Amino acid sequence: MKTTIIRAVAALSLAAAALMAPTAANAYTDPAAVTVSPSTVVPGGSATFTTSTAPFQTDEQVAISITGANASAVTLGSVAVQTNNSLSTTAAFGKLNVAIKLPSNATGTYYLTFTGLSSKVVLHSSVVVTAATSDNTSKGGLAVTGFDANSTTGFWVAGAALVAAGGAVAVGAAVRRRRQAASA
Template sequence: MGHTMRTTIIRAVAALSLAAAALTAPTAASAYTDPAVIAVTPSVATPGGVATFTTDRAPYLGDEEIVISVTGGAAKGITLASVATETNDSLRSQAVNGALATPVRFPTDARGVYYFTFTGVRSGVVLHSSVTVTPAGSSSAPAKGGLAVTGFDGGSTAGLWIAGGTLVVGGGALAVGSLVRRRRNQGS
């Protein structure tokens, strides 16, 4: 095997090792925590029903305006419980002494999980929550405050960590073996 071929293989293995290390590194999103916890009452909403979002502390500035963004099926039909709106982009609420206390009414055809983002207009504070809407009498998972649960959990990524570690160790072993062989060849 020629010198150029060995160098190409070593570079390819090193690139794969770096890629594996980058893929297995923790992401910034998993390190983020909301500045307050949002509670949703009731924890499972019903179509046409009202769920109230409240915070455990006051992350917003005084009586700051809060912009609300909602993602989910029929999200454009969601209104604040006291004010009807036409689109989900126009939902606004008001913090009370810096705390969130926002009742939201779901449309009668609401179904599934709805993801909420509450953003303070002046402070820039962003809070996340989700709620599951199911017909009355159905059982479902309760709503969650904080970041939406997405992607993989730590238990389901164990295989990726092992594979990534194996690639990193294998790449390092090939690089060391190549250096030893190169020094041996130069010494003869």
């Protein structure tokens, strides 16, 4: 009986850990992470890269390196990217806040590296360029409803663990009953 209870507690603990794992994994956000808004843009569109904390020194020059198709046509405000696909900005109060305008012939993903020239802090980000389409036409005019199986993986794993735990408890109880019946 004691081992059955221990097994049940262990199985329930595993189920709880499986259920909480996706939440714990998504709870941490790197404080020096670069946020891009919007994360997808159309050709010729702009994206703003920011940090919520101050990873750089106050008023530090930050070199920006850009890779991607036609990266030499990317502009920062009204300043075009130099021939080596890099430009620079100043991190006011140590925070990054820079708008990048992509060329009208932009395609694919653009990768950006932000390097503090004094602090040597290096941050990475990216922005995806997609063709201009309307959600209504691409989905046949209907709203997308239902559930996303990728976002509920933790619940499926936890459910499977709970079913397995219930099975283990049932098997343990059956074995115990057989032993008691055999000894009687």
